[in-house]
Amino acid sequence: MRTAMVVINEGVGNGIIAAPLLAALERRHPDWRYFMATNIALDTEWVRSAVGMQGASGSFPALWRRFLPADREELWNFIDRNGVDLVVNLRMEFAEEDGNYFGFRAEATKRGVECWDLHELGERPQRLPFAEQAASLLRAHDVPVDLDRPAWLADRRQPRPDVVGCYVGASAAVKRWPTDDWSTLIAQLADRGLSVEVAVGRDAEEQALLRRLSSAPGVTDTVFLQSLEALRDWIAGLDVLVSNDTLAVHLAAALGCPVVTLYLATDGAIWSPVAATEVSRTVQSAVALSCSFMKPNGTCRLYYTGCPAPCAAGVRPPDVLIELDQLEWSMRKINHQDVAE
Template sequence: MLLRDPDVRTVLLVRLRVGLGDLLCGVPALRALRAARPDLHVALLTWAEMEPVVARFGAYVDELVPFPGWPGIPERPPRDPAGFLAAVRARRFDAALQVYGDRPAANEVTEAVGARRVGGFHDPARHPADPATHLPYPASMHEVHRHLSLFQHLGVPPAGEDLEFPVTAADRAEAAPLARGRYAVLHPGATSSSRRWPLRRWAEVGDALARSGLRVLVTGVPGEEELTAAVVGGMREPAVDACGATSLGGFAALLAGAVLLVSNDTGAAHLAVAVRTPSVTVFLSGDPRRWAGLPRDRHRVVRADVGCNPCPHLDCPIDHRCADRIPVGAVLDQVALLPAR
């Protein structure tokens, strides 16, 4: 098995385009790899801006190798692919694993980096590969389980399913001015509009939580100020607009001290799982089979099956019925089922 081969001493994990939730859901597999092969040098190929997140997981990942883009990989045009390949080939990795998905372009990158051996996910119809070192991408499997299944196929037994996000004393100090008393966090943003539940309904959820005796903090990343301001402005009860008020580490500490989080299907939901805070996630275009927090009794899901969801659209091309058909009461019902904290 590739990852049990003692001659494999360095491995490049070809993760490519990735966000916070993707990285957090991959942590159980990274933890399993480190437990099975503590001698292995593990490098992660992904966007350079993910360095602050990857640095939190120094126990499992030894370095980030910046990914400059590649034809067929979404979000950004490639920058100097020849220079990138020359630099990464000079590293002479013993193995490169495609841990991105079913895009043949990801397999092309993996095969181009000059590693002695290659493996990982693939689409057998579009990119046939050696079944001893490759696994057909299990698209309907939960993100945590599919990475664990790949590493198990390559010789690494699972070492638990828990997500992690190390929170430091500096993170807790940063969050302290906001983390007072018993409070709930609402996170109404998401990268794509197809994953955003209507703001007026977020305001109603906030009012209900405030009337239950909780302070309400409405959070967002820089650039989501209009969203959070609209929610706070639409509420009848007092709330704190905490958009961009902390770094990622400070936000993790803020979530760690919260009674609960209510969020769209975005990175905040996965971060709540990682810091053990009960949560309710509103799923619209996303697929809870693949992305809902585990365990499900602690991380509840609200979703309306409207026939066309889940879908790949960043912006709904019709009437966003998956959002319109989720009433406020459905979210509050799931909040009521969360374990007490």
């Protein structure tokens, strides 16, 4: 039996991405135990049962994922105390900014602790969905991973015909599409005869944004979601989702809900879900990809430090409609209308 520490990027959406990967690790090594930082998604019973995983045996502080020198003594005490002999580092970071981890890994080698990490795939992150990259790492270590069933929450899906959801919240202001653009898109969706529900999470800025949109032409309902379960159930009841928030997007993919994602300050080639293109479409800001603050791992250096967000101008309402029309959902509606006529 081995004891591992599994490290992932922080965030509930990353928990949704990691769940099938952890389930694969558990199936391959049912006698292993592992520790992780707490994650709302991975600590939720309906997530674990749907994907077929038991979950971690215990937890460690979330900031240890950065392998900071200041945490090193406490981290090694934890490793020694719990008999950890393997660190599975699924945190997406590029080599030039991962020196703290490399320092830890060098010491781990001396101490006889094995490390698996995404750097094994190459010095620079590939522009492939993160889940595919992490799966490649696990497969290289003899852990079979099957990503051919992306909709592992599909049994909860109860779509309401012609109901489009717009999730306008996001974890940082730089990731949020401007109110005027949402208003334009919502009006155009309503012109197509669709009912448009607009939703956000618990963040005060998000809720203020939703209140501004509540009177926009075409909005049929506003939804304040207070929990992961509430977000799940709302998406499960949509015919299609448009979102600038990746948690909502990865949850939609797990539910099998068609989704169009606006990648304003993030590289969608890396942070999009593993799903067929007829179910999941991306609208990528070219401004973001050319910005000097975009890191090779597909994230922005200024997410949480403040930025005027010029990348938002790289996504326009017509771009979203074009991708919406490429979904199988849209094609099916067009075919149905042709038959009816």
